[in-house]
Amino acid sequence: MAEKVLMKGNEALAEAAIQVGCRHFFGYPITPQTEISAYLAKRMPKVGGVFLQAESEVAASNMVYGAAGAGARVMTSSSSPGISLKAEALSYIAGADLPCVVVNIMRAGPGLGGIQPAQGDYFQATKGHGHGDYQIIVLAPSSVQEIIDHTGLAFDLADEYRMPVMLLGDGMLGQMMEPVEFEQKDMAALPEKPWATTGTQGKRKHNVINSLYIQPDQLEKIVLARKEKYDRITEKEVRHEEYRCEDAEYIITGYGSTARIAKNAVDELRDKGLKVGLIRPITLWPFPAGAYEKYADKVKAFLTVEMSTGQMIEDVRLAVNGKAPVHFFGRTGGFVPYPDEIEAAMEKIAGGVQ
Amino acid sequence: MEQVFGKPHALCDVNLHYCPGCGHGIIHRLVAEAIDDLGIEGKTIGVAPVGCAVFAYDYFECDMQEAAHGRAPAVATGIKRVHPENVVFTYQGDGDLAAIGTAETVHACARGENITVIFINNCIYGMTGGQMAPTTLIGQVTQTTPYGRDVHANGNPIRMSEMLATMDGAAYIERVSMDCVKNILTAKKAIKKAFQTQLEGKGFSMVEVLSTCPTNWGLSPIEATQWLRDNMIPHYPLGVFCDK
Numbered sequence: 004m005a006e007k008v009l010m011k012g013n014e015a016l017a018e019a020a021i022q023v024g025c026r027h028f029f030g031y032p033i034t035p036q037t038e039i040s041a042y043l044a045k046r047m048p049k050v051g052g053v054f055l056q057a058e059s060e061v062a063a064s065n066m067v068y069g070a071a072g073a074g075a076r077v078m079t080s081s082s083s084p085g086i087s088l089k090a091e092a093l094s095y096i097a098g099a100d101l102p103c104v105v106v107n108i109m110r111a112g113p114g115l116g117g118i119q120p121a122q123g124d125y126f127q128a129t130k131g132h133g134h135g136d137y138q139i140i141v142l143a144p145s146s147v148q149e150i151i152d153h154t155g156l157a158f159d160l161a162d163e164y165r166m167p168v169m170l171l172g173d174g175m176l177g178q179m180m181e182p183v184e185f186e187q188k189d190m191a192a193l194p195e196k197p198w199a200t201t202g203t204q205g206k207r208k209h210n211v212i213n214s215l216y217i218q219p220d221q222l223e224k225i226v227l228a229r230k231e232k233y234d235r236i237t238e239k240e241v242r243h244e245e246y247r248c249e250d251a252e253y254i255i256t257g258y259g260s261t262a263r264i265a266k267n268a269v270d271e272l273r274d275k276g277l278k279v280g281l282i283r284p285i286t287l288w289p290f291p292a293g294a295y296e297k298y299a300d301k302v303k304a305f306l307t308v309e310m311s312t313g314q315m316i317e318d319v320r321l322a323v324n325g326k327a328p329v330h331f332f333g334r335t336g337g338f339v340p341y342p343d344e345i346e347a348a349m350e351k352i353a354g355g356v357q
Numbered sequence: 358m359e360q361v362f363g364k365p366h367a368l369c370d371v372n373l374h375y376c377p378g379c380g381h382g383i384i385h386r387l388v389a390e391a392i393d394d395l396g397i398e399g400k401t402i403g404v405a406p407v408g409c410a411v412f413a414y415d416y417f418e419c420d421m422q423e424a425a426h427g428r429a430p431a432v433a434t435g436i437k438r439v440h441p442e443n444v445v446f447t448y449q450g451d452g453d454l455a456a457i458g459t460a461e462t463v464h465a466c467a468r469g470e471n472i473t474v475i476f477i478n479n480c481i482y483g484m485t486g487g488q489m490a491p492t493t494l495i496g497q498v499t500q501t502t503p504y505g506r507d508v509h510a511n512g513n514p515i516r517m518s519e520m521l522a523t524m525d526g527a528a529y530i531e532r533v534s535m536d537c538v539k540n541i542l543t544a545k546k547a548i549k550k551a552f553q554t555q556l557e558g559k560g561f562s563m564v565e566v567l568s569t570c571p572t573n574w575g576l577s578p579i580e581a582t583q584w585l586r587d588n589m590i591p592h593y594p595l596g597v598f599c600d601k
């Protein structure tokens with residue numbers, strides 16, 4: 004077994020990327036994720052990789068497009084305002100069916116907002132960013148160990164499905180230190196990319212990386228084929244965690260660092276005699292709707308907790324489909340909710356129901 | 358019978374979609390001839406722009422990537438950093454390179470990115486129907502400067518070659534023209550030299566090609582060539598601006 008080391012979330016993410024064979028990183032500085040760049044600037048040259056600080060997030064993400072098309076395991080990272088600029092390339096990367104990993108260590112918004120943790124980019128991550136009819140897989144780790152595990156998973160999913168995968172964290176996860184271990188991966192198993200632009204060497208027809216299809220019948224076919232891929236992903240790749248849900252009368256739900264705090268609240272509420280459980284979506288897209296459906300008839304109410312004014316709650320409501328009330332508690336502006344705030348919100352709902 | 362003239366191998370055997378009298382077709386041919394002459398087709402990766410040359414990915418036999426509008430130098434950077442031994446070039450119009458993609462162009466040059474840029478300056482946005490480009494001349498009538506480009510309202514045309522040539526990362530920059538056979542032959546040499554510059558690992562190379570857009574200039578192909586000679590060359594002088 005690998006030994007445990009104490010690491011900051013952002014640095015653990017960067018090291019994990021290196022360990023799963025990422026050798027190309029294009030970024031632009033922004034708080035609170037600068038440790039990722041700083042770490043990779045040091046490490047990449049030592050492993051024969053490329054770290055490049057681009058002139059903007061627009062350029063960085065279009066470099067990712069080029070490198071992904073050329074066959075590399077490639078990553079970029081940013082925080083909220085930077086992701087808005089990366090949106091352009093994300094659309095082209097999705098439209099050209101290229102694999103890459105994009106990290107968003109969220110900060111408070113809108114606009115310049117603040118640099119403290121937030122979860123205000125849920126809409127952007129799961130339904131927004133660039134233009135057009137496409138999806139990306141969104142993973143929401145909630146511990147430093149999970150950041151490491153999800154980084155490997157993100158690259159594997161990106162390669163398997165040839166699409167961008169986003170790691171969605173927040174400033175708290177990025178900055179926090181925890182003991183972690185790195186699982187040794189077999190790099191020989193990286194997939195072949197016969198479609199990549201590597202030079203024909205005069206041995207094959209030219210490869211073209213492109214998202215332009217002027218003929219509607221051709222474009223529709225391609226978009227529909229991609230939709231089939233998305234359906235397969237929705238069937239196969241949904242991930243979530245359930246905690247103390249079996250006999251729960253109420254379910255709290257949240258993702259990322261909010262879910263950790265909510266877990267504490269669940270334990271405290273249980274100690275107080277209230278039967279509460281937790282559903283934590285791990286993939287935000289595809290959203291684990293089935294988890295909520297399973298409990299929708301059994302519980303008295305759901306409570307969605309987010310560091311926003313309520314974004315994931317829309318997906319929770321769709322999943323619950325009116326079978327139980329779905330309440331909301333959130334902090335925004337850079338505030339992280341306290342367990343006792345969540346408990347108070349839950350107790351109020353329970354009091355109201357009883 | 359001996360064949361003395363043919364299609365370059367690096368150019369796909371397809372019909373190009375360019376208008377009659379458009380410079381793009383000739384420039385494609387020159388790029389393909391340079392690739393053939395240097396024997397680099399198998400290791401070349403091209404980046405197509407958004408503009409009239411958007412379908413360039415279907416016109417060159419080498420591997421190709423289509424970039425978002427203006428981002429070709431960033432895309433080329435990504436490719437080159439993955440395959441430093443390959444030859445990577447972009448093919449971009451003036452709107453693509455000198456307006457929406459100015460930052461990408463300037464910084465690829467500043468980094469001394471070892472890529473080759475083929476820059477087609479036709480003083481107009483061709484693909485979208487003839488709007489003002491950053492290179493549109495003062496007084497030139499376009500769809501968005503219907504009374505002629507006015508310095509106070511619309512600013513000044515940009516001379517990209519001169520500007521980039523001041524930068525330390527630039528290795529070879531030349532401006533050439535499509536207005537006559539002599540200049541077309543010079544253009545061919547310049548494009549070949551730009552690729553050679555890259556093969557020698559010297560850094561950023563760019564060939565700016567003054568080209569015609571008869572369709573959006575509202576001129577016949579012959580008039581367009583004359584207009585280029587009379588109006589563009591005086592403002593955009595031909596020559597080598599940087600050769601390290």
Ligand SMILES: Cc1ncc(C[n+]2csc(CCOP(=O)(O)OP(=O)(O)O)c2C)c(N)n1
Nearest residue numbers: 407408409426450451452453481482483484
């Ligand atoms: C982000 C974005 N903005 C605008 C456009 C529309 N557009 C397509 S081509 C073009 C201008 C092309 O002009 P130029 O680069 O000079 O090339 P030319 O067509 O003259 O060869 C524009 C504005 C686009 N495709 N994408």
Ligand code: SF4
Nearest residue numbers: 375376379409483570
């Ligand atoms: S519109 Fe102008 S630049 Fe475009 S193909 Fe026609 S002549 Fe060439």
